[in-house]
Amino acid sequence: MAPHKIVLRFTPTTSDQPIIYHLVKDYDLVVNIVKAKINPHLEGTMVLDLVGERYEEGIAYLRSQGITVHPLTQEVVRNHDRCTNCGACTGHCPAAALYMERPSMEVQFNGDRCVLCLQCVKVCPVRAMEVRI
Numbered sequence: 001m002a003p004h005k006i007v008l009r010f011t012p013t014t015s016d017q018p019i020i021y022h023l024v025k026d027y028d029l030v031v032n033i034v035k036a037k038i039n040p041h042l043e044g045t046m047v048l049d050l051v052g053e054r055y056e057e058g059i060a061y062l063r064s065q066g067i068t069v070h071p072l073t074q075e076v077v078r079n080h081d082r083c084t085n086c087g088a089c090t091g092h093c094p095a096a097a098l099y100m101e102r103p104s105m106e107v108q109f110n111g112d113r114c115v116l117c118l119q120c121v122k123v124c125p126v127r128a129m130e131v132r133i
């Protein structure tokens with residue numbers, strides 16, 4: 001059985017729940033946390049590999065807890081031709097995937113750290129951060 005790769009998005013009221021414990025104990029799922037950026041009482045994002053016979057029940061449980069669940073079918077990329085290195089995105093990236101390099105003051109993007117929260121897509125004034133499906 002191939003694992004399902006999914007993205008979970010948490011609100012401030014859902015970010016401190018022991019969901020991994022429940023997925024493993026109550027639904028017999030095997031969970032691999034690929035990436036996560038969650039601060040208690042803040043919004044957060046987690047990328048998981050999830051496998052098990054009761055996968056659909058586990059997903060229903062997550063949604064019943066107010067957690068948004070999407071299949072991981074997209075990635076965020078930077079359009080270098082558009083980016084002006086303004087730095088606006090760096091203060092919004094919760095995973096430090098976007099950061100200002102010094103002393104060049106060029107904005108760098110480390111896609112391996114990205115947790116697909118899409119904050120940079122919303123705040124970039126020139127739409128240099130793009131979603132690819």
Ligand code: SF4
Nearest residue numbers: 093114115117118120
């Ligand atoms: S989607 Fe953008 S803001 Fe969110 S983690 Fe990835 S690079 Fe950072």
Ligand code: SF4
Nearest residue numbers: 083084086087089124
């Ligand atoms: S906000 Fe957009 S233009 Fe500014 S540094 Fe980030 S990607 Fe580049």
